[in-house]
Amino acid sequence: MSDELVLPLAKPIIGVSGRTGTWRLQKPTYDSSKCIKCRLCWLYCPDSVIDLNEDAASFITINYDYCKGCGICSSVCPTKAITMSPEG
Amino acid sequence: MALKTLTGNYAIATAVKLARVKVISAYPITPQTTIVEKLSEMIELGELEADMIRVESEHSALAAVYGAASGGVRSFTATSSHGLLYMHEMLWWVAGARIPIVMAVVSRTIGPPWNIWTDHSDVMDHRDTGWLITFVENNQEALDETIKLFRITEDKRVYLPGIVALDAFILSHTTEPVDVPDQSLVDAFLPPREQPYVFRAGNPLVLGNIPRDLKWNMRMREDVHKAMERAKKVIEEADHLWEKIVGRRHGGLTECYRCEDAKHFMIGVGAWVGDMKEAVDYLRDRFGLRVGLIKVRYFRPFPSEDIIKWLNNAASAVVFDRSISPSVGGPVFIEVLASLASAGVRTPVRGVIAGLAGVDVTHEDLANVMLTSISEVEELGAFKQNVLWFYGGE
Numbered sequence: 001m002s003d004e005l006v007l008p009l010a011k012p013i014i015g016v017s018g019r020t021g022t023w024r025l026q027k028p029t030y031d032s033s034k035c036i037k038c039r040l041c042w043l044y045c046p047d048s049v050i051d052l053n054e055d056a057a058s059f060i061t062i063n064y065d066y067c068k069g070c071g072i073c074s075s076v077c078p079t080k081a082i083t084m085s086p087e088g
Numbered sequence: 089m090a091l092k093t094l095t096g097n098y099a100i101a102t103a104v105k106l107a108r109v110k111v112i113s114a115y116p117i118t119p120q121t122t123i124v125e126k127l128s129e130m131i132e133l134g135e136l137e138a139d140m141i142r143v144e145s146e147h148s149a150l151a152a153v154y155g156a157a158s159g160g161v162r163s164f165t166a167t168s169s170h171g172l173l174y175m176h177e178m179l180w181w182v183a184g185a186r187i188p189i190v191m192a193v194v195s196r197t198i199g200p201p202w203n204i205w206t207d208h209s210d211v212m213d214h215r216d217t218g219w220l221i222t223f224v225e226n227n228q229e230a231l232d233e234t235i236k237l238f239r240i241t242e243d244k245r246v247y248l249p250g251i252v253a254l255d256a257f258i259l260s261h262t263t264e265p266v267d268v269p270d271q272s273l274v275d276a277f278l279p280p281r282e283q284p285y286v287f288r289a290g291n292p293l294v295l296g297n298i299p300r301d302l303k304w305n306m307r308m309r310e311d312v313h314k315a316m317e318r319a320k321k322v323i324e325e326a327d328h329l330w331e332k333i334v335g336r337r338h339g340g341l342t343e344c345y346r347c348e349d350a351k352h353f354m355i356g357v358g359a360w361v362g363d364m365k366e367a368v369d370y371l372r373d374r375f376g377l378r379v380g381l382i383k384v385r386y387f388r389p390f391p392s393e394d395i396i397k398w399l400n401n402a403a404s405a406v407v408f409d410r411s412i413s414p415s416v417g418g419p420v421f422i423e424v425l426a427s428l429a430s431a432g433v434r435t436p437v438r439g440v441i442a443g444l445a446g447v448d449v450t451h452e453d454l455a456n457v458m459l460t461s462i463s464e465v466e467e468l469g470a471f472k473q474n475v476l477w478f479y480g481g482e
Contacts, residue, residue: 006307
């Protein structure tokens with residue numbers, strides 16, 4: 001075929017739209033002492049910026065390069081282990 | 089080969105089975121329902137190894153087969169009228185994603201008022217989506233063209249989905265003798281499915297994300313246009329291969345009936361082309377008029393080259409449309425005019441709007457329209473009205 005197919009396809013890569021964490025107005029802060037490892041924050045995060053550390057003392061890591069500060073993790077946390085505070 | 093008495097809908101279901109379709113999804117709507125009812129029965133009896141996905145709407149039905157087809161399996165759905173309109177958004181997604189799928193549309197009037205009889209408005213409403221669109225004349229063609237459409241849509245030069253359109257009740261629920269080819273012949277005709285990409289676990293792909301450069305988006309649409317152009321050759325090839333293997337052909341993009349010495353042409357799509365053939369015979373045998381018929385088998389891609397070739401030296405042409413684009417004319421009429429204008433051909437063309445909403449049109453009606461039109465054009469050298477509404481005999 002002479003004409004190459006033009007497709008609406010992309011391979012997902014990290015940070016293709018730049019460091020979206022700079023959009024953040026409210027910052028989530030994690031307190032591992034209150035965490036019960038329920039994984040709700042990890043499940044609900046719309047940007048997949050929460051990573052789980054199964055055996056570490058600090059159970060989750062929030063990637064602030066891409067966290068937009070929507071606060072969903074804080075809302076769903078049953079023990080208030082994640083709290084929101086103004087950025088900057 | 090085995091001659092069976094099949095309705096148009098059962099002919100479609102038989103073709104889907106012979107094409108070894110793996111996933112079917114549909115939502116019931118008159119007069120399409122018996123296609124998927126029959127397929128469901130075939131699955132239940134173990135005659136067809138496929139999954140039937142039950143959904144809550146036509147939009148979901150096409151979304152479901154789009155997902156299955158993206159995952160790499162041959163998929164099929166069917167609908168009619170309001171169901172097709174409800175699917176409309178998904179038709180664009182499937183064509184834009186270049187995923188081959190075959191869908192049967194039992195063409196039916198759109199409301200209001202509520203109406204289940206044939207007209208072509210539902211199919212014509214999807215003219216610009218990027219789906220191939222073929223209209224069939226009889227139940228044999230319904231079976232043959234459905235199988236051929238799988239091969240055509242899965243050709244790498246095309247990679248677009250396709251609609252096989254058959255008229256409500258006139259074909260869908262009318263029984264005719266249909267020659268059903270042996271499975272071995274269909275297997276010889278239809279190679280294993282090919283498609284531009286397959287979604288697989290472990291190989292993440294993003295489909296339809298916003299492109300950084302909008303020209304890339306525009307190029308995708310140009311690519312659909314080019315693929316549709318390339319499909320013309322693929323359709324002709326499939327027709328010849330089907331003839332070689334099964335021994336039957338219906339024509340590629342068009343069939344020309346008694347055209348060799350024709351001065352005046354009738355043009356149409358769908359089941360009433362059969363009545364037009366009778367009208368041609370009647371006008372030739374009874375009145376000695378040199379009338380021919382261009383049956384447009386594929387509306388997308390549109391066979392402009394064939395239209396130009398046949399009408400280049402013609403005295404006149406009358407296009408019969410079973411749908412209307414208000415303020416302009418019938419969709420087939422519009423394409424015929426555009427084709428001729430692009431080649432500088434100045435043959436007088438009349439567009440007749442008839443048979444909307446299932447209004448009955450007989451071959452005598454069609455012949456009478458032709459008699460009036462031919463005498464008008466022979467007297468004046470042109471048509472008094474370009475778009476004529478015809479409601480049938482007195």
